[in-house]
Amino acid sequence: MVSCDDMQEGLGNKTGHQCCSKRKVKRGLWSPDEDEKLIKYITTHGHGSWSSVPKLAGLQRCGKSCRLRWINYLRPDLKRGSFTAQEESIIVEIHRMLGNRWAQIAKHLPGRTDNEVKNFWNSCIKKKLIAQGLDPKTHNLLSNNYIHNNNNNACKLISHQYSHQQTTSTFTVDSQINDISMDMKAPLIPFPTIPPVPDTNPPYPPLLHKFSSISTCEYQNPNTLAFLESGSKSSIGSVPVSSSTSHPSEFGMLDESCMWAGGYELIQSIKSEKEQPELQVETIEKTNELIGAGQNMVASFETSTFDFDFVESTLLPCGMYYNPSPIVQPAWNSWALQEKK
């Protein structure tokens, strides 16, 4: 990490750092004293231009290093400690959609940084997926060649677990897929029959379908992807709602199902959370903001606590409330007719 230049001047001292070419900068681990200076400066003045922070804060660091230290370690809103199982599943789910876009993934985990998510992925989740016989890049099943030709611990673990993985996988969707040549972004399971179109006025019909491949479907939807990329607020506590956010009108009838499925998954997640006594369930702080309805309807939620009854009575209907586009209306009607028979 420390170059030859650095070694000549003691730990981490170097001239010619790219972003601070005129200053001698210290590198390497931050001392408590440096942390204190940075915290004091930013809490008093804000960071402003990062390149000017070191000088103003009295630090012999480059601005980039200050920024990183603040964002990844000193920021007061950071959540420290181990990742929860729920956070882990969110990471896996979003990674399946977006790949190694750590900053985007981190935006769905309040208090976590991209660096933290990336480290957690590389040190933990990746191994778990491999142990389950899943390729961490594609989330598809690993080939037998991969499993048997790689002589590392994870792969040894696979050879032990592989025969059970079809039924024990935590991540249900891709474990059903046997064609490893399939592109990761392609739909992995057949789309289910379209559920009935809801009436535009309450009361709304119950959700009839639950799918296991929501994110895979959603990946097809460029608006949803754009939404995720934009880093929009999208969690209720740690329950991701991105899968219930896409307006179907521009993507054909299949996305209509996905939106329903997403809504259902969301509510199920909340329900299962509510059964955990340690979960704090209080009041909604901000919810169901519908953005750009008709084009890219997005339900935006930002809260760490919520009222369950409100969620059930309001969010679910919100998730389903839309005017079906002319494209999908006939399909919905046709489905409804079949159901009546």
Next chain:
DNA sequence: AAGATTTTCAACCGCTCTCGT
């Protein structure tokens, strides 16, 4: 108990993106 090996994670690097001029 001690050395070797592996794992974790803070920090850095180099690149791209964005924005102002």
Next chain:
DNA sequence: CACGAGAGCGGTTGAAAATCT
């Protein structure tokens, strides 16, 4: 439109900590 500066991102490194032998 071109350019430069700063911000932000993902990949990578390597010291420290944890685990193994």
